[in-house]
Amino acid sequence: MSKIALTVAAPDLDAELDPRFGRAAFFLLIDPETLAWEGLANPAREARGGAGVQTAQFLAEHEADAVVSGDFGPNAQQALQTAGIAMYIYESCETAREALQRFRAGELPAVDSPRQRPGRGD
């Protein structure tokens, strides 16, 4: 079974999307075939640094195959690519349900070439 992760403001399919990846409030981990979902609080939300890297590890531990968010920082991109997790941008979508529908329809753009320069962190 493949799983996709969505960054959301609250753990619900009708919740608003959270545009941040590393500091997203929650993830919805969804089976795109059955639409069964699980809400996960992001443990890296208050990280002192490297939130994107920690979040990528968190998704790897939960065996996500793809992740949909507003955007991805350079460190997050490098970590996600190494973990083999595909990245998609939700563009103008507002809710998790909408992003999921457009993902399933193959309408969301993928991030395929991570930026060259590593991030600055905080």
Next chain:
Amino acid sequence: MRIAVASGKGGTGKTTVAVSLALSLTTDGAPAGGARYPPLLIDCDVEAPDAHLFLRPTIEKTAAASVLVPAVDESRCTLCGLCADVCEYNALAVLGDEVLLFPELCHGCGSCSLVCPEGAISEGPRVVGRLEAGHAGELRFARGVLNVGEPMPVPVIRQLKAWARPQPGQLSLLDAPPGTSCPMVEVVRDADFVLLVTEPTPFGLHDLELAVEVVRELGLAAGVVINRDGIGDQGVDDLCASEDLPILLRIPFDRSVAEALARGETLIDVWPEYRDRLRELARGVTERVLVAGHG
């Protein structure tokens, strides 16, 4: 003795005070106050050092400032992930069959190499800035410069303080970065006295309150210099009264000072009488430190 010149708010006149105070203790022959050496001024604002603009120092020696970052020996690594778990700043990640290192996130604490059960992690220096030392006339001078794009000033400040050592009995004056976060704390933490430079405005007051909290938390002696005196309101005076903070100097607001600073001149170039006032300030601070030390 170490005197740190700090502020909460940026642009209050830290460098103006630090440079003019240092120069007041060097000029006309012998060092002031019976000291054996002219003071050492250390520009610790490594993200935006500016004291050199006023002092035009001759640099005699330089050194690299670096952070120790890990390197992983893949032949010994078992991908156990302990290094990534222990890293507070997520500078290491174990993903798939790789250990990813993000050097710019690394604070150089060394925990990863300590916890690695396979001894697979060694540490090596990554240069993040440089240190410089020299003189401007009689005044000894040192500064640190963080490389552009580097996010962490604290290691450069820490190394600068260890590298630019004063002679025994020599006064060091440390020009701190603005704010009240880690870089400022690193500069003031072991000072004998903190001069808090502020301006009498609501913004100056707000940030002075934060800076006072920091020096109280660290148990440091402190006094206040009010710059641009005459603008704003009574808030800073009231705070100093209620916090029992001595106001050691008031520098009036005057356009001619701003113009002179913009030309790279100092306060004592504009108002020579400030040489004596700053010497008086230094004497007062020294007495306070000595009294505190014996009390």
